Amino acid sequence: MQEENNEPIDEEFGNQETITKVTGMYKDWFLDYASYVILERAVPGIKDGFKPVQRRILHSMKDLDDGRYNKVANIVGHTMQYHPHGDASIADAMVQIGQKELLIDMQGNWGNILTGDSAAASRYIEARLSKFALDVVFNPKTTEWQSSYDGRRKEPIDLPVKFPMLLAQGAEGIAVGLSTKILPHNFNELIDASIKHLKGKNFSIVPDFLTGGIADVSNYNDGKRGGKIRVRAKISQIDKKTLVINEIPFGTTTSSLIDSILKANDKGTIKIKQIEDNTAANVEILVHLPPGISPDKTIDALFAFTNCENSISPLCCVIDDNKPVFIGVSEVLRRSTDHTVELLKMELEIQLNELEEQWHFASLERIFIENRIYRDIEEQETWEGVIKAIDEGLKPHIKHLKRAITEEDIVRLTEIRIKKISKFDIDKAKQFIESLEDKIAEVKNHLANLIDFAIDYFKNLKLKYGKGKERLTEIRLFDDIVATKVVMRNTKLYVNREEGFVGTSLKKDEYVDDCADIDDIIVFRRDGVMMITKVDSKTFVGKDIIHIAVFKKNDKRTVYNMIYRDGKSGPSYMKRFNVTGVTRDKEYDLTAGTKGSSVLYFTANPNGEAETVSIVLRAVGSIKKLKWDIDFSDLAIKGRSSKGNTVTKYAIKKIELKSEGVSTLKPRKIWFDETVQRLNVDERGDLLGEFRGEDRLLIINQKGIVKTIKPELTTHFDNDMIVLEKWIPQKPISAIYFDGEKEKYFIKRFMIDNPNKEEVFISEHPKSQLEIVSTDYRPMAEITFSKRSIENMTINLEEFIAVKGIKALGNQLTSDKIKQVTLLESLPYVPEEVDDVEVNDEEVIENEDITFELDGEIEDDKNNDEKDSNGQIKLF
Numbered sequence: 001m002q003e004e005n006n007e008p009i010d011e012e013f014g015n016q017e018t019i020t021k022v023t024g025m026y027k028d029w030f031l032d033y034a035s036y037v038i039l040e041r042a043v044p045g046i047k048d049g050f051k052p053v054q055r056r057i058l059h060s061m062k063d064l065d066d067g068r069y070n071k072v073a074n075i076v077g078h079t080m081q082y083h084p085h086g087d088a089s090i091a092d093a094m095v096q097i098g099q100k101e102l103l104i105d106m107q108g109n110w111g112n113i114l115t116g117d118s119a120a121a122s123r124y125i126e127a128r129l130s131k132f133a134l135d136v137v138f139n140p141k142t143t144e145w146q147s148s149y150d151g152r153r154k155e156p157i158d159l160p161v162k163f164p165m166l167l168a169q170g171a172e173g174i175a176v177g178l179s180t181k182i183l184p185h186n187f188n189e190l191i192d193a194s195i196k197h198l199k200g201k202n203f204s205i206v207p208d209f210l211t212g213g214i215a216d217v218s219n220y221n222d223g224k225r226g227g228k229i230r231v232r233a234k235i236s237q238i239d240k241k242t243l244v245i246n247e248i249p250f251g252t253t254t255s256s257l258i259d260s261i262l263k264a265n266d267k268g269t270i271k272i273k274q275i276e277d278n279t280a281a282n283v284e285i286l287v288h289l290p291p292g293i294s295p296d297k298t299i300d301a302l303f304a305f306t307n308c309e310n311s312i313s314p315l316c317c318v319i320d321d322n323k324p325v326f327i328g329v330s331e332v333l334r335r336s337t338d339h340t341v342e343l344l345k346m347e348l349e350i351q352l353n354e355l356e357e358q359w360h361f362a363s364l365e366r367i368f369i370e371n372r373i374y375r376d377i378e379e380q381e382t383w384e385g386v387i388k389a390i391d392e393g394l395k396p397h398i399k400h401l402k403r404a405i406t407e408e409d410i411v412r413l414t415e416i417r418i419k420k421i422s423k424f425d426i427d428k429a430k431q432f433i434e435s436l437e438d439k440i441a442e443v444k445n446h447l448a449n450l451i452d453f454a455i456d457y458f459k460n461l462k463l464k465y466g467k468g469k470e471r472l473t474e475i476r477l478f479d480d481i482v483a484t485k486v487v488m489r490n491t492k493l494y495v496n497r498e499e500g501f502v503g504t505s506l507k508k509d510e511y512v513d514d515c516a517d518i519d520d521i522i523v524f525r526r527d528g529v530m531m532i533t534k535v536d537s538k539t540f541v542g543k544d545i546i547h548i549a550v551f552k553k554n555d556k557r558t559v560y561n562m563i564y565r566d567g568k569s570g571p572s573y574m575k576r577f578n579v580t581g582v583t584r585d586k587e588y589d590l591t592a593g594t595k596g597s598s599v600l601y602f603t604a605n606p607n608g609e610a611e612t613v614s615i616v617l618r619a620v621g622s623i624k625k626l627k628w629d630i631d632f633s634d635l636a637i638k639g640r641s642s643k644g645n646t647v648t649k650y651a652i653k654k655i656e657l658k659s660e661g662v663s664t665l666k667p668r669k670i671w672f673d674e675t676v677q678r679l680n681v682d683e684r685g686d687l688l689g690e691f692r693g694e695d696r697l698l699i700i701n702q703k704g705i706v707k708t709i710k711p712e713l714t715t716h717f718d719n720d721m722i723v724l725e726k727w728i729p730q731k732p733i734s735a736i737y738f739d740g741e742k743e744k745y746f747i748k749r750f751m752i753d754n755p756n757k758e759e760v761f762i763s764e765h766p767k768s769q770l771e772i773v774s775t776d777y778r779p780m781a782e783i784t785f786s787k788r789s790i791e792n793m794t795i796n797l798e799e800f801i802a803v804k805g806i807k808a809l810g811n812q813l814t815s816d817k818i819k820q821v822t823l824l825e826s827l828p829y830v831p832e833e834v835d836d837v838e839v840n841d842e843e844v845i846e847n848e849d850i851t852f853e854l855d856g857e858i859e860d861d862k863n864n865d866e867k868d869s870n871g872q873i874k875l876f
Contacts, residue, residue, distance in 0.1 A: 049166025
């Protein structure tokens, strides 16, 4: 290095830093190192899909291949002849290849990708090439060779791989300035895509993982930079207190998954009682829940707060023409398939050349022996004379040959043994030549129809090796889980209203609600100011708090009713509004903004309720009307910044609650999205109906289990569900089923007596099976029997049996084997009309607490009770 600044140092300022310029070898070394790491270590080649160390391992295994297993340590040592790095890196790379279960036939403990257990030492495990690897990876005749790092041996530049190996195995590496992450894809799907490409059809490929699980590939972006996939564990519910994880996401192990669940439990975002790992050949993690914890909500919480859901960002970077390039996996497959076609063409051309050479020499051999040309050399005394004599003897018989005779051909003729000449069979020689001609014609036909030959090649690969390589990862669209909706609220929120503090550490003050660390809280003050802030141990939000709650973002059903005075002596206004989203820690003035404004009345209504209140004025001056009622339901719900409607310009003495209100919101429409198996209010999927607070969903599955549930958006549904609809208690459920114990078919109709209980309505014998179920009022069904001699039967289920209890066996339909039951169009249903009831002036109709007297006023015992200011309604 040379110093750029050679001026003397000023003694007054002491030693100063000098600027140095990097020159010489240092200038290029970093670039050389970066190029080496990119090209020779971290990034796979597009032609064969291997990194250099993988290529050298497979080449060494081919060198050592004798059909038997070799010690991995022996293979590693042999690979070091080609690979300029240590044995540990070679052994690790070999284990990774083996765990992908494609190229290496393993013996011994090679580790476990499910549990994360490492492989045994290389001296204890053995390996050999798989039959698939021997078929598609190697062919020395089509391989280009180069000198090894020390020049002592030859190694392949690229292995002649006739399969999209890079996409089947995947690859991951970090180089200098770039990285690559290519996800593995399904063996059979890659073959199908290659065939489609050869046929000129469009195709798409998505990842598939040996760990199984579920993946949302909607943003895969063909594996390019900027894409993303989400992977989830497969979680199911055994019972109300136990969940089981049977498949884990790619990139995790059972150990890391369990650790993440325990950490989330310690943080309080989820709540579990115990976790049990029963993983052996297959994953089985049991998650035991405490009493009172929702399994559905816990499943969502596992996805939101643990490694049960991960996000993977693919980045397809490969080496092409000695340079790194970023392309999509579809382009990788196209390039790989085209390269396979080129290799197949090369193999066919080599095979054709070999067959033609065999045919050429077999023809020469036949001419040489059949025409006894070998006798012409008896009188020759020199080698040149022998060659010339044979050449002259062959000339009259070689017009049909495809190429000229060379001296090498003649030398080979002289090497024919006397024994072969004496036992030469002309007929066999003709048959052999004809067989060669057939093979030549076949190879030429393959070359002429190269694409069809390549398609057949891929089909044969799938037929030979595709069994047992079916897709393991389920492809599904994921619904977005809102963390605040599924978090376990294990922290208590407190408030000091007068001093204006809120937080989880104020345990001596007023308890508000359970909350979680990730929650936001909404606060309303007496001065009409609202703000939203994060849950913390202690936060000052302003004095005179009138309402505080855990905030639900985008909640359009919670409606706030408010009456406030504008300024110290101004008029009073009333308003209804909701809060769907605001900037955190910003104060919002809900009044008209006049200094001295004050909230006189405030309620928070989770379902949009609108109460009636009595306004009482102060007796000042000549005011005639001091009291009147106002119904909040007459007021439209507007934005929080609206001024509101005028109540009065006079001073209000007090506001009294006259009657509690009912919801002014429309019933909530709920849809079911079959793609993600979830309920939603975003108009995705099929509309189930409009639901009020008391309405429920009816669910029936193929096992004959019926239940009703509240339509909560977090509910999970089983795959064997056959009925999902709004439950109408008056509608009977009709079913045709096979009783395994009696070995007969029965029909039953029943109502649900206990909506809170899950019940089985067919017999619980293992062979019992539900044929059809209908929730129509008057269903019709057609029965097709297995015996052709029995005619089809049409059944009116309403006439066949009356509505009975859910535990009733039903009426016997038949003991003959039924082939199929088909529901027909139901008969029209006309609801029964209720006759009008005539009453006298003196008659009284009673209904619970409310009594209606026809000749008097309406009396409501509930509403006549005087309400105080305690409870949910706050009165000031």
